[in-house]
Amino acid sequence: MKRIFALATALFANVIICGTAFAAQSALVLHDGMTETFANTLVNLLGHFREYDARTASLDQADPGDIISAGAVFILLSYDSPVPGEDIRNALEKRSGITVFAGEHRWLGxxxxxxxxxxxxxxxxSFWLDDFSIKKMSKTFGKTFVAMSQSSEAVPFIEREGNRWMIHGAPMFEVPAWILADVLHDILEAPHSPKRLAMVRLEDINPSYSGERLKRLKDSIDFLYSEGVPFSMAVFPVFINAKGAPRALLLIDNPPLLDVLIKAERMGGTVIMHGTSHQYHQVSGEGSEFWDVDADDFIPEEKAYFHERMRYGLWxxxxxxxxxxxxxxxxYNMPLSLQRELTQYFGTIAGSLMISDESYTISQDFPYIIYKSREGLTVLPEQLGYIATDAEKMSIITILERLDTLTSIVRDPFACFFYHPYVAGDLYLRELIPQIRDRGFEFAGAKDYGGDPLVEVVEVPPIWQLAFTKVPLTRFIPLFVGVSGAIVLGAIYFRQTRRKKREMFRE
Ligand SMILES: [Zn+2]
Structure with missing residues (x-):
């Protein structure tokens, strides 16, 4: 019996080992505390590569065994941090896999x-840089893979020596970050085929839509549908119109809007849950819902608050x-802690992500799809911006410039812009959509990367006082009893009177 058990255990272990042999390799991103935010951006980017399963770890808690065995190791250092311990340095020496040094450190020269x-x-x-500096080095690491320059003097930005790489500085934002994002294909030996996907979001649709706004929304939807563009609609289901004692206008209070949205879903449009009320203390649409931007801090009791709003919004x-x-x-303001909580409701998020719980001002724009972010979400990015009221022409120029930059840098971009339909209905969509297609982009449907809510959605009580109070049917029982009583009495009286009349004529 024992032998059979041992055999079964061995077989089971074999299945597991064989199973993991085909699974993604591990990628380990090590930071020194000061480079933690940089590590967060990198582990998000690594989520583009399904060939790897990436995670961050702090250098002083890293396991040397993990460093030796990981498929790829990134070690992110700042100039003033201590030299990594001997066990870490030995583990890095022993590695034969992909090893990437990033940042700047005396130990690295x-x-x-x-x-x-x-x-x-x-x-x-060539691209102009805005506020990007790298330290001078006492030695060359390898062959320059990407060069930068200071007043025409060339300096290496990314160097390569076999499967060991050096990234200078901390490229977390804009062009340097997008270049690193693309070079990761080379670093990780993951040559994705070139493909250009695009997405358009109709933004901030909410229960206050009526009249001309509603017509412009409908025109935008009809145009995108007629063009075969699989569009998305970012909707929040509660509109709060005042500070102080707010009253909530709900989606169901607006049947003409609902009619448009239900039809749009049937036409293939994807509804994105854009929060529940799109505000915290402010008027809807103006406020961030899941971060207190005035204090630049968490909302008190943020998890309970978050779950209450998610459950009510989904209902x-x-x-x-x-x-x-x-x-x-x-x-786009949602701390890492709530990004993690969100995975209980949805597997996919649209837009940019906060990369630190310190401040909402630090966020990451992605150049391509992230299949698994640091907190476990698929990210459909947005990096082109939107058409601003009173600056429409300039906005279009900016969107196309950013699109050209993205296309020049990234081999498999996922480009996205968003548009408030009330700005001018389909007018600017007619201008932008063909120009995006001319650049070789194919529009993708957001729902292909998303899915139904992961929780059972049930009725929950309102959070705010409702603008139109719903009266429960039970309230009508006395009226119902009264009216039916009157009808019955009336019928009896009528029958009696008729009988009396008949009897009268019989005589
Ligand atoms: Zn790729």
């Missing part, structure tokens, strides 16, 4: 002085007959 770089060249194109969508397939945080 960084000198105190630095280059304020003004230009970077990648894939034959209102269900009551309205709409089917959100993914989430988008109002103003």
């Amino acid at each position: 960084a000198l105190p002085s630095q280059y304020e770089c003004d230009l970077v060249t990648y894939r034959g194109k 209102l969508f269900k009551e309205a007959g709409l089917h959100p397939k993914l989430f988008e945080a109002p103003h």
Whole structure:
């Protein structure tokens, strides 16, 4: 019996080992505390590569065994951090897999002085830089893979020596970050095929829509549908119109809007849950819902608050007959802690992500799809911006410039812009959509990357006082009893009178 058990255990272990042999390799991103935010951006980018399963760890808690065995190791250092311990250095020496040094450190040969770089060249194109500096180095690491320059003096930005790489500085934002994002394909030996996907979101649709606004929304939807563009609609189901004692206008209070949205879903449009009320203390649409931007801090009792709003919001969508397939945080402000909580409701999020719980001002725009972010979400990015009221022409120029930058840098971009239909209905969509297609982009449907809510959606009590109070049917029972009583009495009286009349004529 024991032998059979041992055999079964061995077989089971074998299945597990064989199973993991085909699974993603591990990628380990090590930070020194000061480089933790940089590590968060990197682990998010690594989520683009399904070939790897990435996680961060702090250098002083890292396991040397994990460092030796990981498929790829990134070690992120700042100039003033202590030299990694001997066990870490030995583990890095023993590695034969992909190893990437990033940041700047005396141990790596960084000198105190630095280059304020003004230009970077990648894939034959040059881009102006804004506020990016790298330390001067006392030695060369390898062959320059990407070069930057300071007043025409070339300096290496990314160097390569076999499967060991060096990234100078901390490229977390804008062009340097997008270049790193693309070079990761080379670093990780993951040559994704070139493919350009695009997405458009109709933004901030809410129960206050009526009249001309509603017509412009409908025109936008009809145009996108006629063009075969699989569009998305970021909707929040509660509109709060005042500070102080707010009253909530709900989706179901607005049948003409609901009619448009239900039809739009049937036309293939995707509803995105754009928060529940798109506000915290403010008027809907103006406020962030899941971060206190005035204090630049967490909302008190943030988890209980978050779950209450999610449950209520999802119920209102269900009551309205709409089917959100993914989430988008109002103003993209949602701390890492709530990004993790969100995975209980949706697997996919749209837009940019906060990368630190310190401040909402630090967020990451992604150049391509992230299949698994640090907190476990699929991210459909947005990096092109939107058409601003009173600056429409300039907005279109900016969107196309950013699109061209993205296209020049990234081999498999996922480009997205968003649009408030009330700005001018389909007018600017007619201008932008063909120009995006001309650049070789194919529009993708957000629902292909999302799915139904992961929780059972049930009725929950309102959070705010409702603008139109719903009267329960039981309230009508006395009226019902009274009216039916009167009808019965009336009928009896009528029959009696008729009988009396008949009897009268018989005589
Ligand atoms: Zn790729």
